Amino acid sequence: MRNISDVIEQYLKSILQESAEGMVEIQRNDLADRFSCVPSQINYVISTRFTLEKGYLVESKRGGGGYIRIQRIELPAQHVLHTHLHQSIGQAISQSAGEGLIYQLEEAKFLNPREAALMRAAISRECLAIKLPYRDQLRARLLKAMLISLLNK
Template sequence: MARISDVIAEFINNMLEEKSSKEIIIQRNDLADKFNCAPSQINYVLTTRFSHERGYIIESRRGGGGYIVIKKISHDNNEKIAMMLNESIGRSITYQGALSLVHYLLELSLVTERECELIKMSVNDRNLTSVEDKNKVRADILRGMMAVILS
């Protein structure tokens, strides 16, 4: 049986696929009621499955019941992808953030399974043991790899 997080993520992805605008508006409490879970579970799914690194923009509006806008970033060309990746990586990136980004590249078919594994291994904490600021070095490595991949 699938975990509730997987079911919620699949439901949201299906909603996004149905919309031609690649943008949906949901109410967190309504979605929580639909799946009989706490609203914090919806937040967890949005944070982990619909992050910027995975190609989404989340906007939260408060008041009047509040709602959440989920937008799928369109990638018409490699220049847009490069800008989004550089913004996602920033000056430093955690290993978990790097994993999300690499898996997103795999979803876009910009890297193969093998390349994905090579990138993950190169930015793994075990390989950065002698480095003082692992997250900064990891970001530098990722930016260099992205430049090669998108060229």
């Protein structure tokens, strides 16, 4: 059985997908009531699974009429994707930021699950067993090379 965080994530993704604007506004307490959980569970799901690295922009307004707005950020068209990748990755990238970019590309169907898994393995700190900042620099070079190669297919 899936855990409550997975269920909440899938629910939010499904209503985002159905939204014509690619955006959804929710009230944390209403969502917590819907899934019979504490509001902090909603915060956890949003802060860990709807990050900028994963292609989401999250805004929140506190107070009585407060809301949480989640918006999907679309990747640019493939012909400008190379420039976007160079700007996103830069000269160095952390493992979590690299994994977030891979996740975003997989969600957008630029990468299949197998390609994404291989890339995550290749950029892991276990695989790149060298000291910082060299590890992040090598990770950026590997990530750029793999993505450019895959996206040119």
